[in-house]
Each structure stands twice: as C-alpha cells, then as structure tokens.
Amino acid sequence: MNHNYPAPREIPPGKILLAECGDPAVTENRAHREVVEEAPPRAGLPGRGSIHGNVRLEWSSPGFEVAGSVMIWANGYWAVWYAMVDGTRHGRRYRPDAEGEAKARAHFRQLTAEQS
Secondary structure (H helix, E strand, C coil): CCCCCCCCCCCCCCCCCCECCCHHHHHCCCEEEEEEEHHHHHHCCCHHHEEEEEEEEEEEECEEEEEEEEEEHHHHHHHEEECCCCCCCCEEEEECHHHHHHHHHHHHHHHHHCCC
16 A cells, blocks of 8 residues: 655754644644554563553654644654553654664563563
C-alpha cells in the first residue's frame, strides 16, 4: 500500500504549531498511525498486574493529531504505549528515524518478551 504522508515541518525550538479542528489544512494533513506490533506484558514484569490489556508498538507519520480541543503538529514518531487499570495511558515516544525505531523496538521487547 502506497501512502502520501505529510512532510515534516521545521518547528523552532520551544514553539508548537496549533490549528482548529475544522481547519481545512488539518483535514488534508492528518497524522497516520499504525500499530506495528501488539502483545501482552511479559510475565514477571514489575507492575504487570496494573497494565490493562496489551502493549503496543506504534508508528506515526508527520501531521496534525488531537491535543485536547485543538490539533497539534507532530513530525512523526515511533512509540510504545500501554494502559493502566485506572485508564491512564503510559509509554514513550521516540524519534521518527532508524535509531528511534531501534530504541522503540527494544523498549517493546523489554515489556513483552518472555524472560529466558
């Protein structure tokens, strides 16, 4: 499947790019997210019982994503996400490059791989 994703934008340090939800620029430049892998937390993981559901490895293209009542620009990322039993989302984002992918995959394996 071939997609046309929005191109990354140069955002100065300390600045963010916001837009209203109904803005046509937002509609044309939404971020595309994909769940790359999903697995239950590994046995013996401290706090495993407080993780509700599976751990996800995700990739996101550059684009606008929801940030409360507005949309915010993100230049893409790799991420590891999981939900706690109280409904809060936890995890970490990594840079959208090969090094970020490697770190995200290592983090995902740390949370989901069986101990040897």
